[in-house]
Amino acid sequence: MRDSRVISVELLDWYDRHARILPWRSLPGQGQTDPYRVWLSEVMLQQTTVAAVKSYFERFTSLWPTVHDLAAAEDSQVMAEWAGLGYYARARNLVACARTVSALGAFPTTRDGLAALPGIGPYTSAAISAIAFDLPETVVDGNVERVISRLFALETPLPASKPEIYELAGLLTPAARPGDYAQAMMDLGATICTPRNPACGICPVNNGCQARIQGIAAELPRKAPKKAKPQRAGTVWIGFTQDAVLVETRPEKGLLGGTLAFPSTGWDGSALEPPAMADWQDSGLVRHVFTHFALDLTVMTAKLTTPPVRGRLVAIDKFSPSALPGLMRKAWSLVQPIQARQRSPIAKASQHPTRDD
DNA sequence: CATCCGTGGAA
DNA sequence: TTTCCAAGGAT
Structure with a gap:
């Protein structure tokens, strides 16, 4: 004492x-x-x-x-x-x-x-x-x-x-x-x-x-050995129009619950459909590590020509990438140059849009 | 009691 | 590059 x-x-x-x-x-x-x-x-x-x-x-x-x-x-x-x-x-x-x-x-x-x-x-x-x-x-x-x-x-x-x-x-x-x-x-x-x-x-x-x-x-302190992280894969779709981006609010429960996001598949092979019929292009891969699994996220982009069946269109000048969780921010910064270029067909190829994160 | 749930910085 | 982990809580 x-x-x-x-x-x-x-x-x-x-x-x-x-x-x-x-x-x-x-x-x-x-x-x-x-x-x-x-x-x-x-x-x-x-x-x-x-x-x-x-x-x-x-x-x-x-x-x-x-x-x-x-x-x-x-x-x-x-x-x-x-x-x-x-x-x-x-x-x-x-x-x-x-x-x-x-x-x-x-x-x-x-x-x-x-x-x-x-x-x-x-x-x-x-x-x-x-x-x-x-x-x-x-x-x-x-x-x-x-x-x-x-x-x-x-x-x-x-x-x-x-x-x-x-x-x-x-x-x-x-x-x-x-x-x-x-x-x-x-x-x-x-x-x-x-x-x-x-x-x-x-x-x-x-x-x-x-x-x-x-x-x-x-x-010290000694700790029980930790389990290996499984590797998972998924796809996220970033659709855009001339002046808007397609986003959704994720369900309250589960991973990234309640956050602003781009429509995506599940992370365990669940095969959801794209949020709209469009000419989706593979725009790269985002690797992200969560607490209990690692994720390889394929990022698809397309210019939307039909109404989306999922998510909502947000005006590009009201869209703030800082409102996205880290994973989605990574996906956005990967495709943002593509998105900006295709929104402005007259932009010169030499002009590289700046990334915002 | 084990699992799920983010992220980024340090060694 | 890999590993660890930082003022935990809910289920």
Whole structure:
């Protein structure tokens, strides 16, 4: 118990001197932070790097300064602003959560109340509780799993070790400054106790680290072997007219759910028909890697001469590639020169349209 | 408990 | 080029 107290004090002391300055974060010792900004940042940061989140967070808080503003937004605009960040169920849950919170009047102030909201699970509910409401909840993310695994030299591989990690992390969580402590643990994991080459020499808690003492810090946490990714293939059709492009909104469930996209086949051989009768030309291949499979996507293009049986035509000057998820953005940038050239037959061959991503 | 769900940067 | 993985949640 005394050791755990030493560790949390050393960590907070280190955080006071080395905390990262981040857009959604208040300075060490400042205590509570706007729950809306904490929630928004935590959802964006789920399985996503700080570097990737920063610009999205600034954009969202600029467009929607409060949870009530976000609750009033159109689904399609939120999806468009989320495009490129990945894991699109987060964006759908984000809007649903904002509307529930707005109807309630404010965020729930207990962990259980928060955990009942869409898109808020064990980690995020604990993080909001600690950071926004100064509640001494046990915050365990990937950083904390790594730090705890090393401090106690846990040999049990993840995810089997999770219950033990949660228990040990709870023993370390201090009653005072729980929000700063949670962020200190995560900063330590992100900057010192890193996955590959931990900087044990400058770690504020290296004295109490069993893995460092045993010389196995870089080997922990052990993890169960992961499965190989299957290779899949599909086709996407980018149809256009003189002044419009054919797009659709994908179904809410499943891969890229709810995002703006070009009509495509499934990714497992399902043979859907093209969205219109046209002279489709093979315009190249896009290779993309998802979490659990790799995809080779054949990109077909055509100038449409008959009404599409699927999707909707969007005026080219109202079409923004930034509203597309990464996969579709890749397909668009591949064919955009072709599309632009064929829209303007008088364009000189020497004029190369610029790509927009 | 295992699987599904994105993306891009680093080593 | 390949591998790993980053502040997880839903089912």
